Amino acid sequence: MSKKAVLLLSGGLDSATVCAIAKAEGYDVYALSFRYGQRHHIELQAAAKIAAVMGVCAHKIAEIDLRLFGGSALTDDIAVPKHGSVEAIGQGIPVTYVPARNTIFLSFALAYAEVLEAYDIFIGINAVDFSGYPDCRPEFIRAFEETANLATAYGTGKRIRIHTPLIRLSKAEIIKKGLALGVDYRLTISCYDPSPAGQPCGMCDSCLLRAKGFEENGMRDPAEGK
């Protein structure tokens, strides 16, 4: 019998790579994305393309407007910082942090998994080349996994697992792994603040980390000048 997994799919480079990893591990992938009021909602178009090209079993988009609470540059009228270089990315938690976002995303993934009778959830979080978000740390994931196992009705003795295959990789290592698995990074978009037509700004943390990752692989970003 095939194994089902729920994948949190943003449309970015990381979750596309995780999709390839889950498939390579033999999972039937059920992708879940969110329209949460993000200014870069164009990533949902990328997510739909990735889902189609990579052959997931289903792709659901949950509508959860986090502008209800605000408090982040990604969902509120707060400017996205343009640091201009990776070195200039600050310490501490930046204004692009969305309060409790990964807790919310994982909760929805858990609901989907429970309905599917899936025991595996994949998320492309990363604690190396990242922006310092607290809900990207390994200890957060372990705590959520524990919560998930107490929250649900399974009672089968099987445990729910939260898979974070990228958590200790650099952006360059993530890209290298994805390329080896045949990920088409032209389909992905990482920018926090793209133009209405979907052109990346090239200056936000997410753009800078992405560019560095391709550079360290000795290549140009294949999505550039698409």
Next chain:
Amino acid sequence: MSKKAVLLLSGGLDSATVCAIAKAEGYDVYALSFRYGQRHHIELQAAAKIAAVMGVCAHKIAEIDLRLFGGSALTDDIAVPKHGSVEAIGQGIPVTYVPARNTIFLSFALAYAEVLEAYDIFIGINAVDFSGYPDCRPEFIRAFEETANLATAYGTGKRIRIHTPLIRLSKAEIIKKGLALGVDYRLTISCYDPSPAGQPCGMCDSCLLRAKGFEENGMRDPAEGK
């Protein structure tokens, strides 16, 4: 300085009681309700009345349509069981269980708390006169609290606390406490399957447990025949 708390407010008897408890403990209450595709969405009208009468600082309603996943009699085309008597309420987890609902609700409460800089979240879950939902158990709440403290950006040394003042009370004890605090139970609705006009069915688990609670206090449900 006043203390802020986020309250999960459903419009039912339990969360109205918790609202009174939080206020009695000196909190400024910020209420949060959900339109999640529940068949008993009329409870949101009750929630709005409770919020207004009990003087909360704000009342937000998050729109999160859990019909996206289905899998519950409360959000899907599955009949709500009508056991007819409290004794007939089955063991095990009933079909009114909504997968991961409390995990999702608490995640949103956490987001709201973080934006408000509140450290206290109140939820009216109960593990005595309840339907056997796994996400009403004390061990689930403790695990979520741990996750919440790892998920967020506070870093102030203060801990987020999930308050569950009803968790070990019977329905009769909850009502007794609420009456002592002046809760107007006419404002509340507990039914899982009310008529379009908001009349409780009188036969679902939630109606049965409510009726028993008032009976044990030697009184009629004040919401009856409203």
